Amino acid sequence: MAAFSSRSCLQYLLHLAQDNLDFRLPSPFWCLDGLSEEDVRSIMARSVCAKSAFELWGHGQTHSELRTSLLNFPSDIMSPFMHKDSTYRINVYTFNKTLLFTDRIKRIDALEYLPFEGTVSLKNPQHIFCLLEDYGTDPNNIPEHPIYIYFGRWIADGQRDLIRSHSVKNRHFIGNTSMDAGLSFIMANHARVKQDDLVFDPFVGTGSLLVACSHFGAYVCGTDIDYNTIHGKGRSSRKNQKWRGPDENIRANLRQYGTQKMYVDVMVSDASKPVWRDAALFDAIITDPPYGIREATRRTGSHKDIAKPAEGVFEESHVPVSQAYHLSDIFTDLLNFSAHHLVMGGRLVYWLPVYRPEYCEEMVPLHPCLQLISNCEQTLSSHTSRRLITMEKIKEPEEFDCLAHLSDPRFSAYQGHNAFREKYFCGLNKKSTKENNKSDVSGD
Amino acid sequence: MKLLTHNMLTSHVKGVTKGYPLLIKATEVKVNEVEFNPQFVSRMIPKLEWGALVHAAEELGHRQDLPGELVQDFEKNEDFLKKVHRVLLEVEVIEGCLQCPESGREFPISKGIPNMLLNEDEV
Numbered sequence: 136m137a138a139f140s141s142r143s144c145l146q147y148l149l150h151l152a153q154d155n156l157d158f159r160l161p162s163p164f165w166c167l168d169g170l171s172e173e174d175v176r177s178i179m180a181r182s183v184c185a186k187s188a189f190e191l192w193g194h195g196q197t198h199s200e201l202r203t204s205l206l207n208f209p210s211d212i213m214s215p216f217m218h219k220d221s222t223y224r225i226n227v228y229t230f231n232k233t234l235l236f237t238d239r240i241k242r243i244d245a246l247e248y249l250p251f252e253g254t255v256s257l258k259n260p261q262h263i264f265c266l267l268e269d270y271g272t273d274p275n276n277i278p279e280h281p282i283y284i285y286f287g288r289w290i291a292d293g294q295r296d297l298i299r300s301h302s303v304k305n306r307h308f309i310g311n312t313s314m315d316a317g318l319s320f321i322m323a324n325h326a327r328v329k330q331d332d333l334v335f336d337p338f339v340g341t342g343s344l345l346v347a348c349s350h351f352g353a354y355v356c357g358t359d360i361d362y363n364t365i366h367g368k369g370r371s372s373r374k375n376q377k378w379r380g381p382d383e384n385i386r387a388n389l390r391q392y393g394t395q396k397m398y399v400d401v402m403v404s405d406a407s408k409p410v411w412r413d414a415a416l417f418d419a420i421i422t423d424p425p426y427g428i429r430e431a432t433r434r435t436g437s438h439k440d441i442a443k444p445a446e447g448v449f450e451e452s453h454v455p456v457s458q459a460y461h462l463s464d465i466f467t468d469l470l471n472f473s474a475h476h477l478v479m480g481g482r483l484v485y486w487l488p489v490y491r492p493e494y495c496e497e498m499v500p501l502h503p504c505l506q507l508i509s510n511c512e513q514t515l516s517s518h519t520s521r522r523l524i525t526m527e528k529i530k531e532p533e534e535f536d537c538l539a540h541l542s543d544p545r546f547s548a549y550q551g552h553n554a555f556r557e558k559y560f561c562g563l564n565k566k567s568t569k570e571n572n573k574s575d576v577s578g579d
Numbered sequence: 580m581k582l583l584t585h586n587m588l589t590s591h592v593k594g595v596t597k598g599y600p601l602l603i604k605a606t607e608v609k610v611n612e613v614e615f616n617p618q619f620v621s622r623m624i625p626k627l628e629w630g631a632l633v634h635a636a637e638e639l640g641h642r643q644d645l646p647g648e649l650v651q652d653f654e655k656n657e658d659f660l661k662k663v664h665r666v667l668l669e670v671e672v673i674e675g676c677l678q679c680p681e682s683g684r685e686f687p688i689s690k691g692i693p694n695m696l697l698n699e700d701e702v
Contacts, residue, residue, distance in 0.1 A: 330618070331616065331618045331619040331622055333622075333623070354619060356584060358695075360696070362694065362696075365692055366689075366690065366692060396613050396614045399581060399583055399584060399668075400580055400581055400583075400584040400691075400692075400693075401692060402580075402584075402692060402693045402694070402695055403692065403693070403694040403695060403696055404693075404694075404695040404696065405695075405696055405697075408591050408697065408702065409591065410588050410589065410590075410591050410695045411587050411588060411589065412587060412588070412589040412599050412628075414587070414626065415626070416587050416626055435696055435697055435698070435699065435702055
């Protein structure tokens with residue numbers, strides 16, 4: 136019998152979750168070609184957006200088409216999973232429609248033309264199959280019949296359980312702007328974080344991004360200008376708690392998830408004045424820079440204005456006089472830093488806050504040494520959003536690359552970005568801009 | 580602060596050109612057990628300034644038998660990798676400071692965390 140090449144004509148079906156819709160095409164069903172089962176398993180071992188993956192055996196717009204498609208599927212691919220000593224189970228999944236139990240049974244019975252020879256086992260079957268029906272994406276207009284139907288052999292589930300297990304709700308140490316678990320893992324995936332990488336976050340805050348990266352086997356380090364956050368001191372961000380406890384710091388967060396051994400260091404440092412020697416040190420730089428709304432944008436510098444004192448007075452936490460760190464400078468510095476300190480092929484992943492009415496693609500900062508890989512919008516409100524930007528280092532920096540943006544015609548479009556903070560607040564009722572709220576942790 | 584981090588840090592005091600490596604003045608050093616991962620150590624070695632690592636380990640009194648020169652074919656040399664692992668990841672400065680070799684400016688280390696912030700008049 137000829138060995139079957141699994142990389143040839145098999146299609147796989149990914150069933151995607153209904154969240155972060157901005158990051159993908161509208162349909163939750165996605166067929167993939169040209170992959171092997173091993174590839175699909177690797178994807179599912181990392182994805183927090185995909186619920187399940189199936190080896191696609193048949194599909195069609197009607198059950199009749201599905202049947203034709205299934206009868207045409209090579210029986211030698213089916214037979215290893217159908218033989219009489221095996222156990223199996225068929226699931227029925229309907230997207231955008233609730234099905235009565237009796238209707239589910241009817242659909243399973245209707246598949247009797249398939250050559251199942253094994254025994255049904257609901258509890259612990261060796262093989263699981265799934266009939267998936269797509270009833271469209273409009274919850275207010277659900278058709279009587281599905282618009283598309285798929286049938287396949289279940290391969291693997293995605294890592295969506297990480298969203299629950301790593302929820303910020305249950306994390307020891309959080310801040311007002313801790314990144315939710317799902318997005319942290321998405322960012323780690325965008326950066327292609329892998330085992331034995333060294334990852335750096337220059338605006339580390341409470342370390343949410345480092346937690347996600349450590350889960351994928353990377354060693355992690357970070358810096359933040361805020362002494363209290365790095366040391367785990369000061370006011371708590373939890374509703375019923377006034378001050379942070381002794382075990383609240385980034386290291387404790389990693390310990391909570393069993394990845395403490397991936398902790399390298401955190402430091403109090405100003406990201407605009409990097410402290411690293413000029414070498415390609417990091418495999419990835421993943422960060423959520425301040426937008427100037429819920430946490431201040433700051434940098435050290437001589438300035439006549441005195442900054443407001445930090446909340447919670449701790450003697451050692453002397454913060455040198457802060458000056459406003461203009462948003463556009465943050466990103467120019469970040470891209471330049473990445474060009475110098477990423478390994479070749481390493482990635483920078485960060486959030487860019489955007490005032491939607493004035494957004495244009497020219498506002499996305501560029502750098503001659505970095506290639507823009509993706510730009511995914513997450514809407515925050517009617518007039519604001521943030522974009523997850525992924526860039527990859529493609530070239531070593533030369534002397535004047537850090538100034539390239541000044542001669543770039545798009546530079547003036549980007550300068551307008553500095554007004555993001557003002558524009559954000561103009562859209563709201565007049566409120567105190569001083570950060571005085573304790574966030575009611577809504578987690579993920 | 581671990582010596583892996585120290586190896587990558589440099590002084591950013593204004594006007595300083597020979598700010599690497601920072602001198603370490605430690606008043607409390609701890610040695611923790613960290614799971615040995617030969618692949619990670621092998622990947623880090625090419626990024627290190629070997630002389631600075633040895634010197635730092637010496638400053639802390641934890642050099643032990645770490646060789647002064649990088650060993651050839653270190654990827655397969657588990658004994659060597661274990662020595663490097665100990666020095667990179669297991670030795671931690673808990674209290675003390677880092678000192679710029681040119682200007683003498685000190686950056687305090689407290690609870691294992693260096694504070695690299697410069698003052699208003701230094702930037």
